[in-house]
Amino acid sequence: MRFLTPQLLHLAWLALIPLALYLFRKRARRVPVSTLLFFRSLSREHQESAWLRKLKKWLSLLLTLLVIIAAVIALARPTSEVGTDSPGAVVVVVDRSASMSARDAQGRTRLDEAKKRLKDKLNTLPDQVVVSLIAYDAKPRVLLSRSRNRRECLRLLQEVQPTPIEGHPDAALTVIRRLAELEARSQVWHAGDQALPGTDGLPYAFLDVALASPINVGITGFQIRRALLARDRFEAFVKVSAAKANPSKVTATLEITLAGRLAQLREIDLEPGASSSLIVPLEGVRGQRMEMHLKADGDCLGWDDAVAAPLPETRPLIVAMVAEKPDPFTELALASMIEAGRLEVLKGKPDAWPMKDKPDVYVFENWLPEALPTDRPIIALNPPKSSGAVQVRRLQEPGLPHDSVRSVAPDHPLLFRIATARLAITQTGVLDLKGSLEPLWMAGNEPVLAAGDVNGQRLVVTTFSPARSEQLALLPAFPLLLGNALYWCAENSDAVSDMRALHPGDLLTEPGIVEWTEWDGSQFLESSDQAGNGLLAIQRLGAWKTTERSGTSVLASLAETDLPALTNEASTTAQPNLPKITANAGISDWPRLLIWFALAILLLESFLFHRKAVF
16 A cells, blocks of 8 residues: 555644643542532432543544544545556547537537546546646647646646647657656557557557538638739639538538628539639728638538638739840730739849849849849749759750640649640740759640749749740730749748738737637637737637738638548557556545545544543
């Protein structure tokens, strides 16, 4: 036997108090009275020998001391050693990512179910088992580390709430392994809707709390930007996806409002696991708030059903155009965006390189510097030679005509809204793709359009001439391609910072108060945050604004929208050798028995004092 709280054993000194009162009690005094008749009759009724009276006094003292000693030992929580089947430690892991807010028919979230099942299992553990508690979403958080305080563990578990953040269990698994290695015979109890990957060699038990038949559709992609070739118009890219576990096709309605007025209404039919991409044209004043709300019968997850975003208030992109003699159709495409207020173009000659002004994007046409700049993204149009990451072999004039091009990556942002069916181009060079550059257009067997990241900056390369290409100059494909390339390259610049959609868990570098139009899963609410030291970790969904900037925070996570279904197997251990804990297995009954023993002694002493005259 050992004690879980031996520091309370010092309270045994309280037994000295009744012992001192017994040893130093008052002696009987002689008091003169007028008659002894009453006392004589009383002594005849309670006549007993001296040894019996002394025995009763000793018995009273003994009972008092037993009550104190039993109470002190109960507070010290004595426990007996248990068998080897009991775990030495348990690491309790709770998933609190966005998918755990999915509700069942009774309105209970998956996290509520997880907390209930973990509480039931924790109550079956022996008192001496060391318990740790971890809650994770994008990052793990250790709420309790290596403690035997079961009450504190249950309290912290009850306080865990779901967050609108995409879960990343890999980081949590590292922390779990380290905590499990600190104690012998450790076990890991994980409650969530998906099992942790990479648990080989770990004594891991998974409590599956996923819904048996979930129904969910959600917004898994969102981006808003100004229309390239029109003034005061915007375009919103929206991707809507359905969970693979949906029992059948789901019909969803996408309701779009602008400045509080209904702007569009779209109806979308989605098979299980399918996605649909939409381009929503918007016409309004910069700063107006656009709201999207996706509705579907039986939808059980609300955080992925809405987006609120202001129409972006951004400055024009500053583009440095360096060319000896620019292609006239390139100049025409840039001029159309200048007129729409999208660009400011700085023109320069190769002999004036390097430029003093720093633009958002460099555009080199029919020329490349010996060393490419590394501090800004680059668009290399029809380069005549190789330089740095741009490796090209020039073809003989007038180039090689192609009746069509083939799109290799049609979902790439550079090819947004570009149809390649009727495109005919004249190839001027052969690209040698190395590193992270990937082909986007193929003419025959050769790439004529490539893009990628080089040295931390984005790079776009074309090897065709718009002026020599049949029909290319007459179609909107080339202006759209150039505009897409400019915005894609400048995606991380300050000029388009208001157009970037943030996600919960990102850091917002804004001082002062941040006002929110927050989506809580069922409706939009007004709220605010205070950014301490100019940094704010985003924990909300919706539109935000400060005195200088505005933006949006969206979940937009396919991993969270794709809710899993409950597996056929009951939630059990993933390892067959993991010992099962049965109710009250190895739990010591000593504290409870001692409390009952002390109460019984108090009742006995009360009975003897009142009925048998023990004093």
